[in-house]
Amino acid sequence: AQSVTQLDSQVPVFEEAPVELRCNYSSSVSVYLFWYVQYPNQGLQLLLKYLSGSTLVKGINGFEAEFNKSQTSFHLRKPSVHISDTAEYFCAVTPYNTDKLIFGTGTRLQVFP
């Protein structure tokens, strides 16, 4: 079975500060990894994904994430956040050869002026 852990339920940060949202996963098989963003009262939008290759992946809106296989982590980072980045962020995995998305519980990023 697979599971995804997002230890931080809320992350408050000031505008233009850097931010890291943590994601760890557990799986007995190889997985693909995703970060989704949900803006208030909207559906989920894919931010970035790791399929293979370079462990550093870049996504939309200046976000990036690094896959660390030994630590089974896929932390999301942004060097300088904006007010508009205020949203909920979900880490998710899909085991190889399946189509099932398994989500973490989400991290609410609150950016203050």
Place this chain on the structure above:
Amino acid sequence: DAGITQSPRHKVTETGTPVTLRCHQTENHRYMYWYRQDPGHGLRLIHYSYGVKDTDKGEVSDGYSVSRSKTEDFLLTLESATSSQTSVYFCAISEEGNSPYEQYFGPGTRLTVT
């Protein structure tokens, strides 16, 4: 944006009444999914479909049924709504071949069962 609509967007209903939520897509994608989103749980899969009349249960399927008579429509039915089914429901679609089955989400339906 993927062409996914959900209706209704908001609904308040009473315990014990039947409720049907609709997901409609214009992408002709084969795979469709229903999730519920609850605080502290993230999104959990209720049911999914791999094609017309081909559906299966997800992680939290008790109390829910689905139907897919056309590629573009995936219906979620609560036969007798309970307060524990108060949630935000999301539909998603994906296409076989778009490895690894990247999913696109609809705008959601907020359901309140009183």
